[in-house]
Amino acid sequence: MSVFVIIYYTLLLGASCLAAYFNKRSAFLLLFSLTLVSFVLGIVGGVGALRAVAIAAGLLALAAMVSYAFREFLIAIASHNMAKELRTAPLTAAFGMFVIFTYAIAGIFAPWIAPFGEAQVISSAFAPADENMLLGADQLGRDMFSRIIYGARNTVALALAGTVLAFTLGAMAGLLAATTGGYFDQFLGRMSDVIMSIPSLIFALLMLSIFGGELANDTTSFWLLTGFAVLVGLLFVTAVAEGNVMSWIIGLAIMVGVAVAFAGGMLVIFNPSEIILVLVVAVIYSPRVFRLTRAVAGNVVVMDYIEAAKLRGERRWYLIRREILPNSAAPLVAEFGLEFCFVFLLIAGLSFLGLGIQPPTADWGSMVRENATLISFGELTPLIPAAAIALLTVAVNFVVDWMLYRSSGLKV
């Protein structure tokens, strides 16, 4: 019996007795079942297993404290109404917000935080960690820590761009289908059925096999982007113009200009293969957004106040903007979070397979693949980028869970 084991059991038993004395039923159940489990673990795994449990509990307590403090911080700086909402947030949601905040900081200020450049070779391959390199070097001798920080920028930005595009297309089509109805609605519905009946990873692989390679150049990606923007723009113009020939002409002219400007802007930010990736993701995930938007908006369209607005003579664009959108905002925001998780995991998976973000851009999925050999030597480092992916997805899911619970009857 080491001192550690004695302290371990004393603390656990003492805490469970206290919880029982103060009638904290759930805390008591948790603590006491942990004690019982520890008996078994201690016999099977020895002191090491108990130490691992203690470390895990400590980490959990640390996370809980950080989330509590962060929630109080947010409540303190938020306006009165926001603060009221934030007070209802469970600790898991606060933890999610804290993680998202941290990633945002890391991504935005990456060049200032990272000690070395993204593709800067500073030592030999797989050099171990020292006071210069926090996490050691990767397979080409680049600083692992800097690359992880830059990954927060590259990977998340790409996933965010993909989600935004998928959302713009899907939500616009869904709103239009809900307000128009008829053949247009039917056609879009059947089309999304077909796209959704191909598994997303498989569809992405199919499209990347075609648009990868030589096709991933500036011209192709420019035209694909413009095409995508024109598609979204057509939906917009249809919603706004509504049969008026003059507005159609003006709308189309503006649309082409915006589409070209958008494509040019995207080309400045991302390189061609990344743009192809973003577009592939947008095409794959927009049907899911379409389905949800169509369902939510479909429930709103049949309301009496929509009927009243129509009788007032309001136009379609007004209906969408002022009546339908505000009344379906909550589920749509939650869906945005969920879609982001799916997109993020898909892009990470594709990069892991070597078909997504291309080197030398620092990216978490491909970093796992490149350093995977280290795992067979019992090293933890290659798992850190993978853990970073998992942590962000969990965080977003926590926040989405809370929003769903707060906003709607989806109390699962």
Next chain:
Amino acid sequence: MGDILGLVAKRLGLGLVILLIISVIIFFMVELLPGDIAQAVLGQGATPENLAALRKEMGLDQPAIVRYLGWLKGAVMLDFGNSIVTGASVSETIGTRFANTLFLAAYAAAIAVPISIVLGVLVALARNSIFDRVANVATLTSISSPEFFLGYILILYLAVKTGMFPAIASLREGMDFGDLLYRTFLPALTLVLVVTAHMMRMTRAAIINLLASPYIEMARLKGTPPWKVIVKHALPNAWAPIINVVALNLAYLITGVVLVEVVFVYPGIGQALVDAVSKRDFPVVQACCLIFAATFILLNLAADVGAILTNPRLRHPK
């Protein structure tokens, strides 16, 4: 019984139509390439003679629609042509690999389905307790982690540090069944972790939905013992959602297998697809995509048919 058969036949017909449309998408997407496949294979520096020879060999001198019909006819008879890169028959290369993938998926499903349904029901019965919360966080974490993360964690702790299982799931001829199960345990466990989390959450949601219905409340109020409420009143109505959950997750398993196969270097069809995509071997890509899509649609169809069979209300659509 006649109306059930009719409904099932209608669903099957719809599935076939969707599969046909998908085959069109898969085939004609490759046609989008500038020039043609021959150009893409040989690259920019190809001589015209080489191009012409390859075109002739692949039948590219015929119009697209003729080639599509020929491809479809071959696909129905499980003949997907020859690989561009190796020249071997696609069906032969993929056939055994597809069997391997099915084996891995079945292995994972055999472990995951019973565990997750039992756990899901238990968690639903103890909802809002501390165990429910812990299970919620644990399943959410498992769903949110990429498959390769879970896979490498298992490799690190169960293969490298303790050496209990092999890290690479290589298959040899003439392995006995026990050895096979042992060698493929880690990839199967990875899939089990992901799928169990999904299935548990869905089962929990379905059961909670069910337990909130008035007739369960009624059964409780009239003093029926709790186990009888579950077995006699809740369970008959729970089969439909549970069958649905299982079928949907099996469909998920089929695609989740791609990443897991790459992590564990398992000789399955997912690995073949990834290799073919990076080598741009289009016949193999097309064949793999069609097989994956067909399996996916088939399982979704099974979910629909299972729901129709177990829920009489679905047989009389309003």
